Amino acid sequence: MHATEPEYRDRAAALAEKLDARVAIEASDVRASDIVLRFDRSGLALAADGMELRPDFADLLPRLSPARLNSELLVKAAKTGTAYPRAVDATAGLGSDALLLAAAGFDVDLYESNPAIFALFANALERARESDELAPIVARMTLHGADSIPALRNLGYRPDVVLLDPMFPKRSKSAAVKKKFQLLHLLELPCADAEDLLEAALAAHPRKVVIKRPPKGPHLAGVKPSYSLAGKAIRYDCIALA
Numbered sequence: 001m002h003a004t005e006p007e008y009r010d011r012a013a014a015l016a017e018k019l020d021a022r023v024a025i026e027a028s029d030v031r032a033s034d035i036v037l038r039f040d041r042s043g044l045a046l047a048a049d050g051m052e053l054r055p056d057f058a059d060l061l062p063r064l065s066p067a068r069l070n071s072e073l074l075v076k077a078a079k080t081g082t083a084y085p086r087a088v089d090a091t092a093g094l095g096s097d098a099l100l101l102a103a104a105g106f107d108v109d110l111y112e113s114n115p116a117i118f119a120l121f122a123n124a125l126e127r128a129r130e131s132d133e134l135a136p137i138v139a140r141m142t143l144h145g146a147d148s149i150p151a152l153r154n155l156g157y158r159p160d161v162v163l164l165d166p167m168f169p170k171r172s173k174s175a176a177v178k179k180k181f182q183l184l185h186l187l188e189l190p191c192a193d194a195e196d197l198l199e200a201a202l203a204a205h206p207r208k209v210v211i212k213r214p215p216k217g218p219h220l221a222g223v224k225p226s227y228s229l230a231g232k233a234i235r236y237d238c239i240a241l242a
Helices: 006-019 057-063 066-071 073-078 096-103 115-128 148-153 179-187 194-203
Strands: 036-040 043-048 051-053 086-089 107-111 141-144 161-164 208-213 227-230 235-240
Touching (some): 006 036, 006 115, 036 115, 043 115, 043 179, 057 096, 073 096, 073 161, 073 208, 073 227, 086 096, 096 107, 096 141, 096 161, 115 141, 115 179, 161 194, 194 208
Parallel strands (some): 086 107, 086 161, 107 141, 161 208
Antiparallel strands (some): 043 051, 208 235, 227 235
């Protein structure tokens, strides 16, 4: 953990305690090999290997207009026809997919078990709540720092949609992945419990399970979907249960 200004040091220290991380007081205390969570005036960022990742929901505003939302492949895949849809994003990551669903009218419960990614997401939500455009959208998003597999088995309600986005396997060509998202691979490995994750999603008895996959990737846990919607970069496999 590192804070660029003294006023952020208390927040950095508190987060470092939660993550069992070392606190770097000065920039010179940060080693070249370190993976760093850094507080500054713009919020919380992840930095390593000369790269920086600071999730900012404002970057997605151009995609949140009604016209754009209706063309989003995820929104098309998640539609169930219910008046007040509710979704569970079981692999929240940095929340861009959940933001699209929330903008489309879904109430979304999000689960992220990695504490560093959770901290980045939570800080992005905190900043979004200060935006007049984003505040009513993120108000429909509830972030949980927990493992989604047991959570899905004990939700207490029937969601309309469960979204699964197990991290794609690392590719041989680094150019195939946006450079900044290579940082996430330093914190969280691709899904190793695909069968348990899918079984838990099905155990929640949603109307639909939507699974994000590479366009030519295998079906998650080898389960053939009811249908798929595919674009150039992403494919959504949909298992209809309603």
